[in-house]
Amino acid sequence: MRQLLWRAVPAMAITLAASGFPVRTSAQTRDSAGVRTVENARPIWTDGERLQLAPTPRLTIGSTGDSAYRFSRIRGVMLLSGGRIAVADGGSLQLRFFDSAGRFLVARGGKGTAPGQPQSMGLVRRLRGDTIAIGSGLSTLS
Numbered sequence: 001m002r003q004l005l006w007r008a009v010p011a012m013a014i015t016l017a018a019s020g021f022p023v024r025t026s027a028q029t030r031d032s033a034g035v036r037t038v039e040n041a042r043p044i045w046t047d048g049e050r051l052q053l054a055p056t057p058r059l060t061i062g063s064t065g066d067s068a069y070r071f072s073r074i075r076g077v078m079l080l081s082g083g084r085i086a087v088a089d090g091g092s093l094q095l096r097f098f099d100s101a102g103r104f105l106v107a108r109g110g111k112g113t114a115p116g117q118p119q120s121m122g123l124v125r126r127l128r129g130d131t132i133a134i135g136s137g138l139s140t141l142s
Helices: 002-018
Strands: 027-032 035-040 074-079 085-090 094-098 104-109 123-125 132-136
Touching: 074 123, 085 132
Parallel strands: none
Antiparallel strands: 027 035, 074 085, 085 094, 094 104, 123 132
């Protein structure tokens, strides 16, 4: 059944494209010396859909000279329950936790060979609840 479905998907896509199905795009495609070039003259979103940064930050972490607020190679930032924030710092190989106001709470991890001390920080993902997985190699997960 799954194999039959995967064979039908390309045929459905071609049928929709050939039927004049409306597509929101402003892109023009042209060929330049055998190289396909796509030029977007304007964005596909309207002014009401455009995303903008707030004029002032909602939260600032790292405005002091304290080493707990200095980062190197940030691998991920996660919002946890109760408004806490976890920052995965790839330079120190630590997870640093901050409260909802951006104040430092605690650091966990660090390079080492003990449990919970990764050798690298290649993958950082938030799992169910407040569980954070750190991949430090092909077969090592903290």
